[in-house]
Amino acid sequence: MLESIVRQQEDEIKSLQEERNSLQSRLSEINHGFSRCPCGWTEYLVKCYWISSSTKTWHEAKEDCKAKEAELVVINRKCEQNLLSTLDTAEDQVWIGLQHQSAYFSSGWSWVDGSPLRFHNWDVQQPDDEYTLHRRQAECVYADRERLDKWHNAPCTESHRWVCQKELK
CATH class of the missing domain: 3.10.100.10 (Mannose-Binding Protein A, subunit A)
Incomplete structure (x- = not known):
């Protein structure tokens, strides 16, 4: 029973980490689109x-x-x-x-x-x-x-x- 709860929480953590990474990637793309400086500046x-x-x-x-x-x-x-x-x-x-x-x-x-x-x-x-x-x-x-x-x-x-x-x- 306890192992099942731990596994469920680990899966939830992994899912949240993937979502966070996806959101960070999208935010980076959005910010790059708004940059008023050339790439590398x-x-x-x-x-x-x-x-x-x-x-x-x-x-x-x-x-x-x-x-x-x-x-x-x-x-x-x-x-x-x-x-x-x-x-x-x-x-x-x-x-x-x-x-x-x-x-x-x-x-x-x-x-x-x-x-x-x-x-x-x-x-x-x-x-x-x-x-x-x-x-x-x-x-x-x-x-x-x-x-x-x-x-x-x-x-x-x-x-x-x-x-x-x-x-x-």
């Missing part, structure tokens, strides 16, 4: 974000985003900064859309969209002013995923993964 607030799986220099990454009708990510708020950690689980560096072109370090940081640097998430002893002043070359910025997405300046010729953003359609 992540929607957040009013933008779509994409993270690369390969590495390129900052300028190559910028061109790749442009080819995708996007731009390197611009981070103006803490919530946008926090988004970086949700895009991918890999702990490496990703180019962001911040660049310094002045030989004089007191000015010159600008985003790819032309907006000024209002928010920053520099790591300790960053930006590295001495390095940039002595090298007198363009510097670009990456977010270090291993260091809670803290920012570091580096030569634009280094190769890193990158993050593109574009407006929702």
Whole structure:
């Protein structure tokens, strides 16, 4: 008698699990149909974000985003900064859309969209002013995923993964 009840409950559980899986699948299909971002992109607030799986220099990454009708990510708020950690689980560096072109370090940081640097998430002893002043070359910025997405300046010729953003359609 007890075995019969247990078997019945196990069958009921299995049936409910199959129904749940079916409903989750249907919900996923429905949500995909409502996504305003291209496949492989992540929607957040009013933008779509994409993270690369390969590495390129900052300028190559910028061109790749442009080819995708996007731009390197611009981070103006803490919530946008926090988004970086949700895009991918890999702990490496990703180019962001911040660049310094002045030989004089007191000015010159600008985003790819032309907006000024209002928010920053520099790591300790960053930006590295001495390095940039002595090298007198363009510097670009990456977010270090291993260091809670803290920012570091580096030569634009280094190769890193990158993050593109574009407006929702």
